[in-house]
Amino acid sequence: MRKTESLRHAAGSLLVVGLGGTELTAMERAWLKLVRPAGIILFRRNIADVKQTRALLAEARRLCTPRPAAFVDVEGGTVNRLRDVLAPLPSVEAVARAAREVKRPALAREHGELVAHATKAFGFNSSFAPVLDLGLPESREVMQTRCAAPDAAGVVSYASEFLAGLAAHRIAGCGKHFPGLGGGTLDTHLATPSIRRTWQQLWSEDLEPYRALRRQLPMVMINHAAYSRTADKQRPASVSDFWIDQVLRRRIGYRGIVVSDDLEMGGAMKFMPIQDAAVATVRAGSDLALICHHPEPILNVFEALIAEGERSAAFRKVLLKRARESERKRESVFPKEMAAPLNTPQFEALRTRILRFDERIAKIASRDLEAEPMRPSIVEMT
Numbered sequence: 001m002r003k004t005e006s007l008r009h010a011a012g013s014l015l016v017v018g019l020g021g022t023e024l025t026a027m028e029r030a031w032l033k034l035v036r037p038a039g040i041i042l043f044r045r046n047i048a049d050v051k052q053t054r055a056l057l058a059e060a061r062r063l064c065t066p067r068p069a070a071f072v073d074v075e076g077g078t079v080n081r082l083r084d085v086l087a088p089l090p091s092v093e094a095v096a097r098a099a100r101e102v103k104r105p106a107l108a109r110e111h112g113e114l115v116a117h118a119t120k121a122f123g124f125n126s127s128f129a130p131v132l133d134l135g136l137p138e139s140r141e142v143m144q145t146r147c148a149a150p151d152a153a154g155v156v157s158y159a160s161e162f163l164a165g166l167a168a169h170r171i172a173g174c175g176k177h178f179p180g181l182g183g184g185t186l187d188t189h190l191a192t193p194s195i196r197r198t199w200q201q202l203w204s205e206d207l208e209p210y211r212a213l214r215r216q217l218p219m220v221m222i223n224h225a226a227y228s229r230t231a232d233k234q235r236p237a238s239v240s241d242f243w244i245d246q247v248l249r250r251r252i253g254y255r256g257i258v259v260s261d262d263l264e265m266g267g268a269m270k271f272m273p274i275q276d277a278a279v280a281t282v283r284a285g286s287d288l289a290l291i292c293h294h295p296e297p298i299l300n301v302f303e304a305l306i307a308e309g310e311r312s313a314a315f316r317k318v319l320l321k322r323a324r325e326s327e328r329k330r331e332s333v334f335p336k337e338m339a340a341p342l343n344t345p346q347f348e349a350l351r352t353r354i355l356r357f358d359e360r361i362a363k364i365a366s367r368d369l370e371a372e373p374m375r376p377s378i379v380e381m382t
Contacts, residue, residue, distance in 0.1 A: 007316065010323035011305035012036040013065045014282060016259065018292035022048045024059055031295055032063035035302050038288055038326060039069030044081050047122070053085075054123040054341060061338070067330045069172075069288075070338070072122070074115050075129040077145045082118050087354040089114060090361040092131055096148035096158040098364040107361070108158045112165020112173075114354050119171055120339040121350060126172040128221060130159045132209040134182030142187050150182075152208035159209060163216050172333045175213060177223035177261060178248060179237055180206030188224040188267035192236055198229050211252050218333045219257040220248065222286065224267025236271055238263075239280035249285055257329045259288040264297055275304035283318055287326040 016039040019028060040060045047053050061068050072081050077091025089111070090098075099107040112130075119127050132155055133139065135147030148158035159175065166173045177188070179202055184193035197206065210220065222244060224236040232242035238260045248254050260281045263269070268277045278289050278301040291298045309316040342350065 007306045007309040007319065008302075009036065009065075010319045011302050011309070013038050013323045014287065014289055014305070014319075014326055015298065015302065016041055016069060016071060016288050016290045017298050018043065018294075019046055019056070019060065020295075022046055022052055023056060027295065029063065031299060032060065035298065036063070036065045037068070037298075038065055038330065039071060040064065041071040041128075041290065041292055042081065042124075043073075043292070044084065047081060047085055049085055050122050050341070050347065054338070057123040058338060065327070067327070067334055067336060069126055069330065069334050070124045071126050071128060072119055072124045073129070074119055074127045075131060075146060076111060076115065079146060082122060086118055086121075087351045088358055089118075089354060090358050091145035092129075092148050092158065093135065093145040094361050094365055096154060098361045099158065099161075100154070101364055101367075105157060105161050108161035109165040110357060112162035113168060114165075114350075114357055115162075116166045116169035116171040117350050118354065120169060121342050121347060123338045123341075124171075125334045125338070126174065126219070127166065128174045128176060129166075130162045130173060130175065131177070132159055132175045132213075133177055133180050134206055136182040139182050139184050142184065143181065147182070152205050152212075155209045156212045159213060160216060163213065167216075170335055172218040174219035174221050174259065175210060175217045176221035177225075178210060178220050179223070179227070179243055181223055181225060182206055184225050188261065188265055190266040192267045192271050193225040194228045195225050196228055199231075202227065202230065207247070207252065210248070210254065214252055214254045214256075217254070217256055219259055220254060221259050221261055221290075222248075222281070223261050224265055224271070226271075236267055238268060238286075239272070239277050239284060241284040244281075244285035257287045257326070257333060258285055260286045260290055262290045262292040263301070264291055264293050275300050278304060279308050279315070282322055283315060285322075287322060287329060 012035040015037040017037045057070050074080050076089035095111045131146045133147050135150045148155045163173045183195040183197040186193040222238045224238050232240045237243040263274050263277050274297045309319045
């Protein structure tokens with residue numbers, strides 16, 4: 001394979017991309033065939049029903065590199081791209097609180113199993129969940145009900161069971177948002193938060209879920225926050241060698257897939273151009289770079305990775321190595337084929353099971369509130 005062709009293959013195989021609608025356009029088919037990305041991520045704009053979603057994924061997968069990822073965000077609560085086409089799932093906070101209240105950690109495992117069944121039914125092989133951020137007061141307005149607990153032990157208790165539920169049905173989970181957004185007051189979709197937690201706080205609290213679950217996590221997502229009281233004070237973690245290579249890879253010893261959060265988010269793009277961010281996240285140690293919304297930045301990033309590989313022998317070596325490692329990891333994490341579809345009775349049975357689980361969690365919450373009437377009600381993100 002010629003050098004340029006090798007670089008093009010490597011660059012594409014490190015990208016996970018979003019699509020515009022419920023069907024591929026001719027332009028999307030053309031650039032997917034050119035880029036040959038490592039995977040696809042779908043959002044509500046792409047999902048009308050189960051048959052259409054599976055058809056879209058099947059066609060897009062054929063234009064990806066071998067063993068592609070098919071991602072969707074299904075955490076439960078407000079972050080559930082399948083809520084309108086299947087059924088609502090309770091939030092992470094609600095399930096974790098209910099599990100503690102009735103002393104049944106298996107509720108978190110059931111939560112994971114239902115997410116797994118839902119994502120597989122629509123043709124996905126991974127959900128970007130669970131959230132491992134601490135539910136601290138500073139981030140409450142941003143994170144709302146997405147966090148399991150304010151302490152690391154509570155997060156680990158929930159996430160370990162949830163991940164086991166996913167794994168039982170061969171759906172790959174992803175711990176997010178490393179190294180932790182619990183101390184953040186700004187939304188990384190819009191800005192680059194500067195989180196002022198000390199290294200000791202981060203290591204013993206925010207990073208403890210990643211340390212405890214490092215062998216159970218198929219993937220870890222890196223966020224776009226900066227940590228002003230650590231060794232890398234200004235750079236977002238997603239482009240930081242300190243956070244990805246030194247802390248996650250070396251100190252924690254994580255060996256799974258590392259994926260950047262969406263590089264189109266304000267937390268990255270307000271810090272540096274997206275092309276520079278993509279080069280930086282690959283150089284720092286990411287196996288996959290996420291670009292969720294528009295074709296222009298996808299193509300710009302693709303060409304930027306190739307150009308940097310042609311300009312710099314050192315980066316070319318990194319890019320090719322990362323592509324080989326990413327391929328090896330994808331082969332171990334993602335099934336070769338899309339899961340078989342459910343028939344109508346099976347799909348309706350899944351919907352019923354999800355609705356009943358949601359009702360059970362709500363009943364436990366109601367009982368808890370009746371026992372402690374002064375406790376604030378759970379606020380759901382709109």
